[in-house]
Amino acid sequence: xxxxxxxxxxxxxxxxxxxxxxxxxxxxxxxxxxxxxxxxxxxxxxxxxxxxxxxxxxxxxxxxxxxxxxxxxxxxxxxxxxxxxxxxxxxxxxxxxxxxxxxxxxxxxxxxxxxxxxxxxxxxxxxxxxxxxxxxxxxxxxxxxxxxxxxxxxxxxxxxxxxxxxxxxxxxxxxxxxxxx
Amino acid sequence: xxxxxxxxxxxxxxxxxxxxxxxxxxxxxxxxxxxxxxxxxxxxxxxxxxxxxxxxxxxxxxxxxxxxxxxxxxxxxxxxxxxxxxxxxxxxxxxxxxxxxxxxxxxxxxxxxxxxxxxxxxxxxxxxxxxxxxxxxxxxxxxxxxxxxxxxxxxxxxxxxxxxxxxxxxxxxxxxxxxxxxxxxxxxxxxxxxxxxxxxxxxxxxxxxxxxxxxxxxxxxxxxxxxxxxxxxxxxxxxxxxxxxxxxxxxxxxxxxxxxxxxxxx
Numbered sequence: 001x002x003x004x005x006x007x008x009x010x011x012x013x014x015x016x017x018x019x020x021x022x023x024x025x026x027x028x029x030x031x032x033x034x035x036x037x038x039x040x041x042x043x044x045x046x047x048x049x050x051x052x053x054x055x056x057x058x059x060x061x062x063x064x065x066x067x068x069x070x071x072x073x074x075x076x077x078x079x080x081x082x083x084x085x086x087x088x089x090x091x092x093x094x095x096x097x098x099x100x101x102x103x104x105x106x107x108x109x110x111x112x113x114x115x116x117x118x119x120x121x122x123x124x125x126x127x128x129x130x131x132x133x134x135x136x137x138x139x140x141x142x143x144x145x146x147x148x149x150x151x152x153x154x155x156x157x158x159x160x161x162x163x164x165x166x167x168x169x170x171x172x173x174x175x176x177x178x179x180x181x
Numbered sequence: 182x183x184x185x186x187x188x189x190x191x192x193x194x195x196x197x198x199x200x201x202x203x204x205x206x207x208x209x210x211x212x213x214x215x216x217x218x219x220x221x222x223x224x225x226x227x228x229x230x231x232x233x234x235x236x237x238x239x240x241x242x243x244x245x246x247x248x249x250x251x252x253x254x255x256x257x258x259x260x261x262x263x264x265x266x267x268x269x270x271x272x273x274x275x276x277x278x279x280x281x282x283x284x285x286x287x288x289x290x291x292x293x294x295x296x297x298x299x300x301x302x303x304x305x306x307x308x309x310x311x312x313x314x315x316x317x318x319x320x321x322x323x324x325x326x327x328x329x330x331x332x333x334x335x336x337x338x339x340x341x342x343x344x345x346x347x348x349x350x351x352x353x354x355x356x357x358x359x360x361x362x363x364x365x366x367x368x369x370x371x372x373x374x375x376x377x378x379x380x381x382x383x384x385x386x387x388x389x390x391x392x393x394x395x396x397x398x399x400x401x402x403x404x405x406x407x408x409x410x411x412x413x414x415x416x417x418x419x420x421x422x423x424x425x426x427x428x429x430x431x432x433x434x435x436x437x438x439x440x441x442x443x444x445x446x447x
Binding site for chain 1: 339341342344345346347348349350351352353359433435436437438
């Protein structure tokens with residue numbers, strides 16, 4: 001049970017199934033067990049509707065159009081754009097010219113612009129420099145605070161866990177258990 | 182008709198030329214000699230067999246025999262489509278998708294052409310039905326193979342982009358739309374090119390055959406135009422159906438990308 005606005009940090013050795021867990025919650029892989037959002041079972045919502053509300057950010061961002069702007073279905077939130085360190089100009093950028101870090105921040109922008117109720121974040125700051133790590137953490141926490149969105153956040157960095165987590169769980173040897181912060 | 186009949190001697194001369202080519206390639210160390218001879222023998226035997234079958238069909242005009250031969254052709258074409266895929270769908274889908282698409286495009290169009298356009302009496306006269314169906318199946322088969330091959334390869338390569346779209350709440354259809362259109366295009370372009378180049382670059386085979394057999398050139402041209410149109414329509418719809426079905430099969434009812442439904446040819 002994840003309360004609105006709560007941030008569950010998930011860690012564990014690589015290959016332990018953290019990403020698989022996020023993928024199962026986003027209903028991207030066949031899985032056992034049930035996930036509910038505001039009392040509604042995942043299977044009873046249309047898949048697209050579920051994933052709009054339970055939005056996942058993959059560890060590696062992927063793009064399918066040439067320019068950044070073409071990947072947004074809704075008008076881009078100005079404030080969000082600025083808070084991630086971009087301006088309107090970025091929508092005209094070619095993805096081939098963006099760095100990995102820029103793409104990761106843009107992927108977060110793309111996700112938050114959908115206004116999901118739950119964030120599934122797979123190492124969202126993995127390829128960012130320290131300045132941008134702080135910036136991205138702040139953007140995510142602000143978003144969660146204003147929309148009361150909950151998050152499941154995969155991270156390996158003990159300091160980051162201290163900074164953002166409201167609870168911390170570890171997957172190890174095919175079991176998941178809570179640890180003190 | 183003023184067809185000059187070929188004697189066994191005439192064919193032997195041509196066969197000797199093939200043997201000559203085989204010897205030359207062996208001398209050059211291309212390692213093709215054996216393959217070449219086997220292929221030449223296969224051509225001879227297979228075409229002779231078809232000749233006997235056609236002769237039988239011509240002598241025994243019956244809808245049942247025609248249906249049997251037509252079904253065998255369809256089954257063989259479906260098998261060929263499956264064989265040409267690098268990544269094909271597991272289970273009955275691998276075979277069924279191509280066969281079904283050819284059935285509803287080539288097969289039904291051939292029936293339509295025989296009954297409505299050509300209007301032969303009876304419509305299943307093998308002289309018209311078999312070559313027509315053969316050309317339809319042969320070309321549709323290529324289009325469907327190309328289309329499906331592109332679809333499955335692109336899906337494998339662009340897996341992360343497809344899933345990124347799913348994660349953003351796109352439906353399976355949106356997530357695969359670019360790959361799907363691209364694959365349909367790939368399947369249909371050869372036929373469009375063939376229409377554009379017909380007569381300028383090459384004389385189409387059927388027309389050539391009819392002219393050799395003594396038909397007036399303009400009659401042969403009209404038949405060739407009909408065939409080109411039918412083949413294009415058959416290939417086009419067949420490819421669209423096959424690629425659409427394939428794209429759908431890549432996802433399950435929860436719109437998850439299921440690449441494990443594909444198996445890769447070793």
